[in-house]
Amino acid sequence: MDRYALIVAGGAGRRMGSAIPKQFLELAGKPVLMRTAERFYSFDPSIRIIIVLPRDQFTYWNELIILHSFSLSHSLAEGGPSRFESVRNGLALVEDDSLVAIHDGVRPLVSTTTIENCFEAAATYGNAIPSVNPADSVRLMTGAGNMPLNRQFLRLIQTPQVFNSSLIKRAYATEFNPEFTDDAMVLEKTGEEIRLVEGNRENIKITNPEDLIIAETLFSSVS
Amino acid sequence: MDRYALIVAGGAGRRMGSAIPKQFLELAGKPVLMRTAERFYSFDPSIRIIIVLPRDQFTYWNELIILHSFSLSHSLAEGGPSRFESVRNGLALVEDDSLVAIHDGVRPLVSTTTIENCFEAAATYGNAIPSVNPADSVRLMTGAGNMPLNRQFLRLIQTPQVFNSSLIKRAYATEFNPEFTDDAMVLEKTGEEIRLVEGNRENIKITNPEDLIIAETLFSSVS
Numbered sequence: 146m147d148r149y150a151l152i153v154a155g156g157a158g159r160r161m162g163s164a165i166p167k168q169f170l171e172l173a174g175k176p177v178l179m180r181t182a183e184r185f186y187s188f189d190p191s192i193r194i195i196i197v198l199p200r201d202q203f204t205y206w207n208e209l210i211i212l213h214s215f216s217l218s219h220s221l222a223e224g225g226p227s228r229f230e231s232v233r234n235g236l237a238l239v240e241d242d243s244l245v246a247i248h249d250g251v252r253p254l255v256s257t258t259t260i261e262n263c264f265e266a267a268a269t270y271g272n273a274i275p276s277v278n279p280a281d282s283v284r285l286m287t288g289a290g291n292m293p294l295n296r297q298f299l300r301l302i303q304t305p306q307v308f309n310s311s312l313i314k315r316a317y318a319t320e321f322n323p324e325f326t327d328d329a330m331v332l333e334k335t336g337e338e339i340r341l342v343e344g345n346r347e348n349i350k351i352t353n354p355e356d357l358i359i360a361e362t363l364f365s366s367v368s
Numbered sequence: 369m370d371r372y373a374l375i376v377a378g379g380a381g382r383r384m385g386s387a388i389p390k391q392f393l394e395l396a397g398k399p400v401l402m403r404t405a406e407r408f409y410s411f412d413p414s415i416r417i418i419i420v421l422p423r424d425q426f427t428y429w430n431e432l433i434i435l436h437s438f439s440l441s442h443s444l445a446e447g448g449p450s451r452f453e454s455v456r457n458g459l460a461l462v463e464d465d466s467l468v469a470i471h472d473g474v475r476p477l478v479s480t481t482t483i484e485n486c487f488e489a490a491a492t493y494g495n496a497i498p499s500v501n502p503a504d505s506v507r508l509m510t511g512a513g514n515m516p517l518n519r520q521f522l523r524l525i526q527t528p529q530v531f532n533s534s535l536i537k538r539a540y541a542t543e544f545n546p547e548f549t550d551d552a553m554v555l556e557k558t559g560e561e562i563r564l565v566e567g568n569r570e571n572i573k574i575t576n577p578e579d580l581i582i583a584e585t586l587f588s589s590v591s
Contacts, residue, residue: 280508280575298509326505358586363578
């Protein structure tokens, strides 16, 4: 089956307290988004890479490509007002009966092992979602107060979330629901069971300045 | 009310793949355990510090004190075979009707703001547990498969967990229960309600070599 990487980068950078959207900040000398795309290329040089960006960042992205001599072949899709719409726009470029990895543009530390785990399981089960155990105790807020949850039964969810493209495209034909916080939840609404696989702990989402410093530190140790 | 910091350092270092227990590894040039104790001293120079260590590490600790000219006054208590017993041994040195912060020796990045939040709330409510929202989506493993949890209602739990000493000493007079994963759960068994307060995201537990590298990176940014 053909493999796609659909990399979603919609950030406008406000949370980073920076004028530059976080996907364009530099990690080890290159924009985060390029580092992220390179992970998928390292896993499989024949993977088809689609990058979803807000329309008003296309020109800047093309300037960065020249500046960094970035040569990975990829398509661009236009981001929508929400992540849901951005993913839907990207999926329009994905053929049926293929496997598509939907990945956060600001998770450049995904390991090729995690990517491989996900593609392998998704080929068998139709979907695969990388996850890790929480390192801390976890509590649930209830109306009255709070209670402990057994963390053995909890998983923190990452990306890439890999799907049979026909299944996820059908799921994304549904209407947007504010409950959707990731692609697994969109698929789940169609009645499919979600398949969890092992992610890698370094695979953090860069959302604030400390994350970028941490990512810089971890960058050389992830392969 | 008098304030105590009960710092529990029971690690034998196997998970770090190191001969040196993780509490003795160096962070910015000093053993992690000293960095941790210094946080509480920065918050309140009159706080009484109790360090719980395995008996067979007492000599090494005293050598480190000389080597690093570590001058913070503190008492030593003997660690037990489990964390539960280590905490109980430490609590024997704490006076009733005081406030005691029970803290992981390998969390040197707790901010003085977090420590202050906890002592303030515990003075009013009898306990205070620092926590942060998960940054990722969370799923619960069920017998049949798994389901999403609303992360708005979830909290990742940290230390220091601060208690009215009379309440927590009474709670620790109970028998050990393997369900206890932290001190809040021991108190909760007596019928007390647990009070969650805001922690700080950098307040990670050093459990593997990557954590130490991350801690080194974050060390200068936490105050």
